Amino acid sequence: MGKVYDAIDERLQRFIEAQHLFFVASAPREGGHINLSPKGNPSLRVLGPREVAWLDLIGSGAETIAHLRENGRVALLFCSFDQQPLLLRLHGRGRVLEPGDADFKKFVAHFDAHALTRSIVHVEVERIADSCGFGVPRYRYEGARTQFDAWAKAKDSE
Numbered sequence: 001m002g003k004v005y006d007a008i009d010e011r012l013q014r015f016i017e018a019q020h021l022f023f024v025a026s027a028p029r030e031g032g033h034i035n036l037s038p039k040g041n042p043s044l045r046v047l048g049p050r051e052v053a054w055l056d057l058i059g060s061g062a063e064t065i066a067h068l069r070e071n072g073r074v075a076l077l078f079c080s081f082d083q084q085p086l087l088l089r090l091h092g093r094g095r096v097l098e099p100g101d102a103d104f105k106k107f108v109a110h111f112d113a114h115a116l117t118r119s120i121v122h123v124e125v126e127r128i129a130d131s132c133g134f135g136v137p138r139y140r141y142e143g144a145r146t147q148f149d150a151w152a153k154a155k156d157s158e
Contacts, residue, residue, distance in 0.1 A: 002131035007049035008090075012128070015088060016046055016078055020141045023077040024054075024121075026067035026094075035063035040144065044076075045110045050125040052076070052090060055111045058118045059151070065119065068094045074123055081141070085133035092125040116155070 005012065016022075019041050027034040044054040056065070068074060072093040080086040097104045097120045107120045 002129055005128040005130070008046055008052075008125065008128060009049070012088065012130075013046045015080070015086065016044065016052075017042070019078045019080065020144075021079070021081075023079075024064055025075045025077070026064045026073060028067055029071045033063065035061075035067060037064060043111070047107075047110065047122075050092075050128075051123070052092075052125060053107055053110065053120050053122045055108075055114060055117055056096075056119045056121050057114060057116045059116060062118075064121070065096050068096050068121065074121075076123070079136050080133055081136065081139040083138070085136060087131045087133040087136065089127075089129050089131075090123065090125045091127040091129075092123040094121050094123040096121055115153075 008016070022039050022041055022044060023036060024039055025034065025036045039054060043057070044052060046052050064074070072095065074092060074094040076090040078088040078090075097107055099108075099117070099119075103122075104120065107122060108117070111117075111120070
């Protein structure tokens with residue numbers, strides 16, 4: 001049986017930080033496409049008991065950003081692919097912070113600098129829930145891909 005939590009406690013934070021991959025889902029208010037995007041960790045930070053943020057890099061579409069600007073609704077899914085099965089969902093309201101925004105500097109300080117930073121997505125978490133994850137297969141993490149960093153180094157600042 002799944003459980004709903006009041007806050008991201010230390011145990012849940014350790015679980016989030018241990019995942020190499022998480023998923024972000026968003027949708028427009030009416031019509032349009034639901035968006036589901038994989039994100040590599042460690043681009044996400046737990047900032048408080050009901051607050052997370054991730055570094056959004058260029059290189060893919062911006063549907064999540066468009067949806068957040070329209071209605072703010074977002075869900076994050078963390079899946080354990082190792083020995084201990086668990087799924088953790090964070091539902092909340094997100095906002096997009098770009099380099100020129102007043103709060104950007106405050107939030108970017110939580111991340112390692114990255115040349116291709118497009119924005120930071122800040123989420124006020126409204127619901128924290130887990131489920132067993134028994135149906136998720138086990139996979140072994142072999143390491144980060146190198147193509148993105150190589151692609152980034154070939155780009156100029158424009």
